[in-house]
Amino acid sequence: MSKRFLPFLSILMLPFVLSPPASGLSAEEATGQEGAAVEAEVHLANVRQLTFGGENAEAYFSHDGSEIIFQSTREGVPCDQIFRMNLDGSNQRMVSNGEGRTTCGYFYPDGESIVYASTHLGSPECPPPPSFRMGYVWATYDSFDIFRASPDGALTRLTDTPGYDAEATIGPDGRIVFMSVRDGDQEIYSMNGDGSDVRRLTHRQGPDGGPFFSPDGSKIIFRGRGIPDGPEFDDYKRLLDQGLWRPSAVELFVMDADGSNLKQVTDLGGANFAPFWHPDGERIIFASNSHNPEGRNFDIFMINLDGSGLEQITYTDVFDGFPMFSPDGAKLIFASNRNAAQEGETNIFIADWVE
Numbered sequence: 001m002s003k004r005f006l007p008f009l010s011i012l013m014l015p016f017v018l019s020p021p022a023s024g025l026s027a028e029e030a031t032g033q034e035g036a037a038v039e040a041e042v043h044l045a046n047v048r049q050l051t052f053g054g055e056n057a058e059a060y061f062s063h064d065g066s067e068i069i070f071q072s073t074r075e076g077v078p079c080d081q082i083f084r085m086n087l088d089g090s091n092q093r094m095v096s097n098g099e100g101r102t103t104c105g106y107f108y109p110d111g112e113s114i115v116y117a118s119t120h121l122g123s124p125e126c127p128p129p130p131s132f133r134m135g136y137v138w139a140t141y142d143s144f145d146i147f148r149a150s151p152d153g154a155l156t157r158l159t160d161t162p163g164y165d166a167e168a169t170i171g172p173d174g175r176i177v178f179m180s181v182r183d184g185d186q187e188i189y190s191m192n193g194d195g196s197d198v199r200r201l202t203h204r205q206g207p208d209g210g211p212f213f214s215p216d217g218s219k220i221i222f223r224g225r226g227i228p229d230g231p232e233f234d235d236y237k238r239l240l241d242q243g244l245w246r247p248s249a250v251e252l253f254v255m256d257a258d259g260s261n262l263k264q265v266t267d268l269g270g271a272n273f274a275p276f277w278h279p280d281g282e283r284i285i286f287a288s289n290s291h292n293p294e295g296r297n298f299d300i301f302m303i304n305l306d307g308s309g310l311e312q313i314t315y316t317d318v319f320d321g322f323p324m325f326s327p328d329g330a331k332l333i334f335a336s337n338r339n340a341a342q343e344g345e346t347n348i349f350i351a352d353w354v355e
């Protein structure tokens with residue numbers, strides 16, 4: 001999964017979200033639920049806001065499309081914990097253990113057990129955010145490991161190697177794909193749902209992460225960048241050794257589930273991340289700032305797997321990202337700073353998808 005954009009984006013976007021007109025919403029739209037909708041977004045109908053306040057992101061449907069899992073920092077929750085809710089936003093409840101910082105919650109195919117990453121074995125407290133002096137970076141905390149939580153909340157640790165393990169998602173057959181720095185670089189691995197049979201899938205210098213299986217489980221889409229030796233790699237490696245990453249330049253790639261047949265999907269510039277499959281297995285929806293690579297305005301785009309047919313889906317001047325289709329393709333969920341009641345808050349939205 002893709003995390004770690006939002007806390008830093010929220011900070012960096014302050015000047016942009018202070019003035020409501022910059023959101024692309026009219027004053028009339030900016031009040032109430034109607035403010036979730038934007039006229040230019042022709043593929044999105046009946047946009048509904050599901051969370052109200054705090055930082056909510058990485059919302060993912062269960063495999064049968066009946067429920068949503070997401071991470072939230074909100075009143076009484078000082079750093080991200082994993083929540084579940086119904087598709088109308090009702091019955092929101094924390095399902096992680098409330099300790100440390102968590103990220104990247106995802107349902108097992110049974111719709112009961114979940115997987116998520118947490119720092120709680122390092123400390124029950126929230127880990128300190130990276131220094132603002134580091135600029136625009138994600139913290140890939142060393143203490144993150146991946147856990148399976150059964151419906152009663154009991155945790156099974158699935159990774160135990162030193163360094164960051166997170167961004168776990170689960171394919172239709174229950175196999176997990178995730179990112180780890182266990183071999184000294186950001187790489188993608190897969191494992192069985194119980195943590196056994198770990199296989200390394202990427203082998204290139206530079207960041208690789210945020211993987212998702214295709215609907216039939218045969219392919220994996222992810223964000224990445226190959227970096228040759230030189231000043232850019234030296235900077236990447238220096239940050240990596242501090243548990244940090246500057247995600248300013250990444251594109252989308254696809255490979256077979258065994259790591260073979262690696263192909264680049266986007267070549268847009270800027271940061272392209274949070275890819276997810278349309279149920280047809282031929283199209284990818286993702287977040288990008290390629291239309292404004294130095295800026296903080298991300299929007300959601302869609303592209304064919306062969307790199308053709310790029311289309312912009314959202315149109316606001318603030319962050320829109322983490323898109324995911326329901327299994328039948330009828331709905332899209334995403335995170336956005338649109339319609340924020342307070343500056344910098346990020347909420348989950350759901351829309352009917354219009355082809």
Ligand SMILES: [Ca+2]
Binds near residue numbers: 142160161163
């Ligand atoms: Ca670890």
Ligand SMILES: [Ca+2]
Binds near residue numbers: 202208
């Ligand atoms: Ca790599």
Ligand SMILES: [Ca+2]
Binds near residue numbers: 298319
């Ligand atoms: Ca936007």
